[in-house]
Amino acid sequence: MxxxxxxxxxxxxxxxxxxxHSDIVMSTxxxxxxxxxxxxxxxxxxxxxxxxxxxxxxxxxxxxxxxxxxxxxxxxxxxxxxxxxxxxxxxxxxxxxxxxxxxxxxxxxxxxxxxxxxxxxxxxxxxxxxxxxxxxxxxxxxxxxxxxxxxxxxxxxxxxxxxxxxxxxxTGMRASVMMHLPALTITKQIDRIIPAISRLGMVVRGSYGEGSEAPGNVYQVSNQTTLGKTEQEILVDLGNITSRLIAHERKSREVLLAKSRLALENRLFRSLGTIVYARILQTGEAARCLSDVRLGIDLGIIEDVDVSILNELMIFMQPGFLQQYAGTELSQEERDIFRAKLFRERLNIADTLKSLEEGTQE
Structure with a gap:
């Protein structure tokens, strides 16, 4: 090979x-x-x-x-x-x-x-x-x-x-789950949840681990303690924390739908329109839009978009993959242009436009 x-x-x-729980937990x-x-x-x-x-x-x-x-x-x-x-x-x-x-x-x-x-x-x-x-x-x-x-x-x-x-x-073991938590981020509840998780012996970081940010509302939750606990105890503790985070995220999504549905739909469809039509996409904007569209799919608001493609695009939008895909080194401006082009090509635009049109007719 x-x-x-x-x-x-x-x-x-x-x-x-x-x-x-793949709508919230992306990977283990x-x-x-x-x-x-x-x-x-x-x-x-x-x-x-x-x-x-x-x-x-x-x-x-x-x-x-x-x-x-x-x-x-x-x-x-x-x-x-x-x-x-x-x-x-x-x-x-x-x-x-x-x-x-x-x-x-x-x-x-x-x-x-x-x-x-x-x-x-x-x-x-x-x-x-x-x-x-x-x-x-x-x-x-x-x-x-x-x-x-x-x-x-x-x-x-x-x-x-x-x-x-x-x-x-x-144990030498770090167990972690990568979670998509847009509702907790939008409602700013994540700001008080992270310190609470830390007090329980867990740590919350960006998707690339220590020192990284959380683009696209993707967080990595992992155990902080490896001494004094067995592997099974660590797995149980992380599983319990993950279950609680899933419950909080689902509740926050329900609240957003109940109290701010029109504003939420406006945000999600704007993001869908951006990744369909944009000719220049910076990394931060691409991550935010992908998060919004993924949330729209999970809530049943946006249809005809494959969520697995969004997972792939989270990787595709990174500098290394963009340049590898392009077959040449790219400046930052060139990467932003190529990122937008790649998004348009990877998503099925015909189906996406249909989804956009149906959303505006409701």
Whole structure:
């Protein structure tokens, strides 16, 4: 299997608009941080250490009888292609540094990503569409068991798995859900909900993790504590928080419909018109419009638009994908023009115009 498949193939598994509560929960991710005994952490290890860790982890996965995997070394991948992998959530921005001896092993369906020599020696990631905490964990745990059967993990009976960052010590697990919360954002309830979630041991970030913003009202909710809790306890806690957020979001949507339906419809159809007709689309405006249209679809206000396409466009609108799709480097202004063109082409304009016309006739 060629590396090009993962770069050229815009659609990845977690973008599918299915899974439990997929109208609000876009994807579920489990990440396990692991290190090997006898080696310094990546922040201080030698090149020989990095190569030895790479060979050991790669050998286990590529020689296994499990699914097909593809190996990619970061230093051999052009910067634009590394950016595409970040935008698809297949690697972290930290791993993309080509000078850190990093590599990634990807499953054919892109649900499993094993990052080597990132912040830790090995980071196992599994992403599923919708709310699938248990299934995603089982998949990640199976990969972890395979690696642990052959590799000497750094583990302490009192502290658990030893990690580069102390905040990951313990289970080494970060479980997260990526959620679309437009109603809570529009009503500004999200501003008081985020601090409340933090007090419960969870953290809310943008869709690309720590330090990122939440374009398009997409938030990543994950556990903050990995020490002193089992994996199952973390999954239960995150599941409970997610269920409460889903309930709050649904209630807020009902309130918006009951109290401000005309204003809401006006906003949603304006956004639909923008992505259909605009000739220049900046990233922020594109994200906001996609969020509005997705909300309109979920509420049954906008029809004849496939929500899975909107999930894809959230990735397509990013700088790396735009330039990869265009086949050339683009300035910011050129990206804004090409983004608008791509949106018009990717959406079925005939069906979208029909939806617009029906909306104006009601």
């Amino acid at each position: 060629s590396t090009e498949k993962f770069i050229r193939n815009e659609v990845t598994g977690w973008m599918a608009a299915h899974g439990e 991710r489990i990440r396990l941080a692991r290190n090997l005994t006898g080696y310094l952490y990546p922040i201080a290890f030698t090149e020989d250490d990095a190569m030895a860790i790479d060979r050991a982890a790669t050998g286990v996965l590529l020689d296994s009888d499990g699914p097909d995997y593809t190996y990619m070394k970061m230093s051999e991948i052009p910067s634009l292609e590394r950016l595409v992998l970040i935008e698809k959530h297949l690697i972290s921005p930290h791993l993309a540094n080509p000078n850190r001896h990093g590599a990634v092993i990807l499953s054919e369906d892109e649900t499993v990503s094993v990052m080597i020599n990132e912040e830790d020696h090995v980071r196992i990631q599994c992403i599923y569409p919708g709310l699938q905490l248990e299934d995603a964990y089982k998949k990640a745990d199976a990969v972890d068991d395979l690696l642990e059967s052959e590799l000497p993990y750094a583990f302490d009976e009192d502290f658990g798995y030893m990690t580069s960052c102390p905040s990951n010590t313990g």
